[in-house]
Amino acid sequence: MHKPDNQRGMSLISLMVALAIGIFLLAGLFQVWYQTRLTFSSQGQLAQLEDNQRMALTMMANTVQTGGFYPVYLNYPASATPTYTPALFTAAGNMVSAQYLYGTHDSTTKADTLTVRFIADKTSADSTTLDCQGQSEPTGTLVTNTYKIDTTKNNVLACSTDGGNNYLPIIQGSLNSMVITYGVDTLGDGTALQYLTADNVQALSVWGRVLSVKIALTFNNPLFGQPGNAGQSATLPTITRVIAITHS
Incomplete structure (x- = not known):
């Protein structure tokens, strides 16, 4: 028998x-x-960064364009003629009466601040003046918006509405520097002849001659040091925007 x-x-x-x-x-x-x-x-991360850059410049530009605004009817009492300088802009902090623009400059850290004032106006439910924190302000209120880099919160762009006592972040992107320069009409001919940093504007006492504001923001690169992103620089190219002063 065969065995398998x-x-x-x-x-x-x-x-x-x-x-x-x-x-x-x-x-x-x-x-x-x-x-x-x-x-x-x-x-x-890059898409979020682009949103942060766009939002930062848009919000700051809107604030600068609002600087010096005041509702005309509030400055026209029945028995008086309005002056060129609205009396509603009272002296406060580093600002004298009628001043609505101020800033500081640090050449070492390049972390400037920008302060803008305006008078709130609300003529209807669809026409509301908001501050930089998105809060609605009552008509006739002197609103002060101050922007700075908040080093206590990962270097985000932050804004204060109470004279610089309390700041809230308005974007999430981390900033490396914020440099603000001011186009000054040094000759009195209605042209911004040169751009000066805030310390120079203060030294020359020419805040009332500022015709435009140049904002330069440098963001930190969110991809720097991450795996798979070798060769990325620590910061991104500086983005700038020049905003004309529309109220005086």
Whole structure:
């Protein structure tokens, strides 16, 4: 009677080769997944950064354009003729009477501050004056918005509405520097002849001759030092915007 051959399975070497091939393929798939994840994460951070840059410049530009605004009817009492300088802008802090623009400059840290004042106006439910923190202000209120880099909260752009006592962040992006310069009409011909930093404007006492404000923001690069982003610089190119003063 013929005896069948003994059944044989895969050898240990064959199993090890198969496992090695499987691990190699899984490692390749993991690498693809990891790189895809890094790419999506980087794109998300860059998109958020662009939103932060756009929001920062937009909010600061809107504030500068509002600087010096006052509702005309509040400055026209029935028995008096309005003056060129609204009396509603009272002296406060570093500002004298009628002054609505002020700033500070630090050449070392490049962390300037910008303060803008205006008179709130609300003529209807759809026409409301908001401060830099998004709060509605009553008509006739002297509103003060102060911008600075808040070093206590990851260097975010922050704004105060109470004269610089309390600040709230208005964007999430981390700032490396904020330099504010002022276009000054030094000759009195209605043209901004030169741009000066706040300390020079203060020294010359020419805040009343400022015709425009130039904002320069330098953001920290969110991709710097992250895996898969070798060669990224610590900061991004400076973005600037020049805003004309529309009220006086």
